[in-house]
Amino acid sequence: MRMRNTNNPISLLASSILLAIVATTFISVSVRADDPYRFFTWNVxxxxxxxLGVKQQGILINGQFPGPQIEAVTNDNLIINVYNSLNEPFLISWNGIQQRRNxxxxxxxxxxxxxxxxxxFTYILQxxxxxxxxxxxxxxxxxxxxxGFGGIRVLSRPMIPVPFPPPAADYTLLIGDWFKANHTDLRYILDSGRTLGFPDGLLINGRGWNGNTFTVDPGRTYRFRISNVGLTTSLNIRFQGHTMKLVEVEGSHTMQSVYSSLDVHLGQSYSVLVTADQPAFDYSIVVSTRFTNTILSTSAVLHYSNSGGKAPGGLPGGPTIQIDWSLNQARSIRWNLTASGPxxxxxxxxxxxxxxxxKTIRLANSAPVINGKQRYAVNSVSFxxxxxxxKLADYFKIGGVFSVGSISDNPTFGGGYLATSVMRVNYRDYIEIVFENYEDTVQxxxxxxxxxxxxGMDGGQWSSASRNNYNLRDAVARYTVQVYPKSWSAIYMPLDNVxxxxxxxxxxVRQYLGQxxxxxxxxxxxxWRDEYPIPRNALLCGRASGRHTRPLRV
Structure with missing residues (x-):
């Protein structure tokens, strides 16, 4: 078994302890010996x-904002030991990492x-x-x-073909909207039943206007990995004087379409190739808000190594409130059927x-006021x-924590109410989910x-006739989907992960308030072929406190 220490390496003793955790967690579970382990120690x-030029209380990981980047290769095991030095409980989630059977x-x-x-707590991921x-x-x-957020790159294993030449460099762009108030103040506003209002600005990799510089050599091609890590706003990105060739969306190689600007909705990630094929100047990478009456923007610098100064001309304008433009762009993104996957x-x-x-599941978002406070809901249920x-209540068979079927699999269009909503579906079924948006904002x-x-995605109300226009050949596989105002989006999903x-x-905001x-x-x-047992190092809380984490399954 090969081991790699990454980002602030842990000591030999700590490595031995973590390796013991891995061994006891995956005992009797098939983990290939040639899949390397990458160790991380993070202090939060x-x-x-x-x-945005105003002092705030930020969440740092190993003193960094944003946090350290994770670099891995397909099938790598990631051992991430997280120390919580905050004064309140803390959790990290992994957007798009599928956690097979776990x-x-x-x-x-x-x-x-x-x-x-x-x-x-030590996360054990693969x-x-x-x-x-x-x-x-x-x-x-x-x-x-x-x-407290950061990028994750998962590269293809050696000898697995990638449908484009290796780029000269691989850059990450974490883009998102930002509020100047501390998160505790924002949380108080939401807990009081009010809304946050409009963001104060946009960030690229945690910095405001021209706070980042990406150096390129003339004639070479670079990969930019773009993720919208913001709170409330869809964004658009463009490279002054350059085009973007889309090559990957959330783990899927795509047909290599060329775009002058690209919409990136909340939670979404894209990879584009940009070739330094323009006169040697400093160009702007511009990010701006979409579907907002007030347009916020920010920029980074695309710096040619032999730059003669700032590029002439104004900054490239982007789309603003045009929905059809964005819908057509989304439909143009197609799966590359000839490219290898992992x-x-x-x-x-x-x-x-x-x-x-x-089975078909229909999900409708709504914005009810419940007990005098603004909440958000799915099929009328605000979580x-x-x-x-x-998961712990289910594993230890603790009753009274949740009720299966506490949310309908079709819109009720009734008044909103509070519940711990759980929908049960059958392992190995293949289902259709339709997200229906009856509001005036992009979801x-x-x-x-x-x-x-x-x-599929389109305006108006979904019906069974909408299936006639589904793309059943080369729709892209991803983990986040946008739904335009007064519109719907449909997905197919194999239930292959217990x-x-x-x-x-x-x-x-919507997630925090129940959507x-x-x-x-x-x-x-x-x-254990279908689902791993509870990890031996699992933290236990609530009514699961005091239980034993020794694997119960055989």
């Missing part, structure tokens, strides 16, 4: 940051107990059969508004459009956390533990 602290490590409160102040662009973020207490076989070898669906993580939805095919998985709005639920992918099987 508060610290002063000035992203929702215990998902890092959201429905599956994982928070790390208490002064405590630590980027099994994945490639592409992802990110991590703090999932509790509106912490995401203070930082394994040596074409992505298109699985003919998703020929598999009959077992409230239980006193015990749902963005994410499902933990899964990729899915975005087979566990308790979070389905949520990527608008973090989420849990999808229980259920089987009667107790085989």
């Amino acid at each position: 602290t508060y610290g002063d940051i000035w992203p 929702s215990f490590e998902d890092g959201v409160y429905g599956t994982t107990c928070p790390i208490p102040p002064g405590g630590n 980027v099994k059969d994945q490639i592409g662009t992802y990110y991590y973020f703090p999932s509790l207490g509106f912490h995401k508004a203070a930082g 394994r040596p076989n074409p992505q298109g070898s699985y003919h998703y459009g020929l598999v009959p669906t077992a 409230t956390p239980a006193d015990t993580p749902l 963005s939805w994410h499902i933990d533990g899964y990729q899915f095919w975005v087979v 566990g308790m998985w979070n389905v949520r709005s990527e608008d973090w 989420q639920f849990y999808l229980q992918v259920y089987t009667t099987s107790t085989s």
Whole structure:
């Protein structure tokens, strides 16, 4: 077994302890010996940051804002030892990392107990059969508004062909909206039943206007991995004087279409290639808000190594409130059927459009006022956390924590109400999910533990006749999908990952105020082939406190 120490390496003794945790966690579970281990030690602290020129309390990881980048290769095992030096509980979740058979490590409160102040927890993850662009973020207490996020790159294994030449460099762009108030103040506003209003600015990699410089050599091509890690706003990105060739979306190689600007909705990630084929100047990488009456923007610098100064001409303008433009761009993004995925076989070898669906689930977002406070809901249910993580309650068979079927699989269009909402679906079913948006704002939805095919999206109300226009050949597989105002988006998804998985709005205000639920992918099987047992190092809280974490399954 090969081991790699990455980002602030741990000592030999600590490495031995963590390796013992790995061994006891995966005992009797098949983990290939040639899949390397990468070790990380992270200390999470508060610290002063000035992203928009105003002093704020930020969340730092190893003193960094944003946090350290994770670099891995397909099938790598990631051992991430997180120390919580905050004065409140903390959790990290892994946006797009699928956690095969292991929702215990998902890092959201429905599956994982928070790390208490002064405590630590070691995440044991495997980027099994994945490639592409992802990110991590703090999932509790509106912490995401203070930082604590960072990029994740998963590279293809050697000898697995990638459908473009190796770039000269690989850059990460974490873009997002930002508020000048501390996250504790923002949380108080939301808890009081009020809304946050409009963001104060935009950031690229934690910095404001021209705070980042990316150096390029003339004639060479560079990969930029772009993730919208913001709270409330869809964004558009463009490179002054240059075009972008799209090559990857959230773990899927795409047809290599060329764009002058690209919409990146909340929670989404893209990889583009940019060739330094213009006269040698300093150009602007511009990010601006979409579908907002007030347009916020910020920029970074694309610096030619032999630059003659600032590029002539004004900054490139982008789209503003045009929905049809964005819809048409989204439809133009197609799966590359001839490219290899993480394994040596074409992505298109699985003919998703020929598999009959077992069930259709329709999900409608809404914005009810409940008990005099603004909340957000799915199928009229506004999620409230239980006193015990749902996955632990399910594993230890603790009654009274949640009720299966506490959310309908079709819109009710009734008044909103509070509940700990869980929807059960059957392992190995193949389902259709339709996200229906009856509001005037763009929605963005994410499902933990899964990729899915975005087979259709359009304006108006969805009906069975809408299937006539589905893309059943080369729709892109991804883990986040936007739904335009007064519109719908449809996905196909194979239920091949047992566990308790979070389905949520990527608008973090909506998520915090209830626009989420849990999808229980259920089987009667107790085989470790279908789901790993609880990790021996699992934190236990609520009504699960005092239980034994010795594996119960055989």
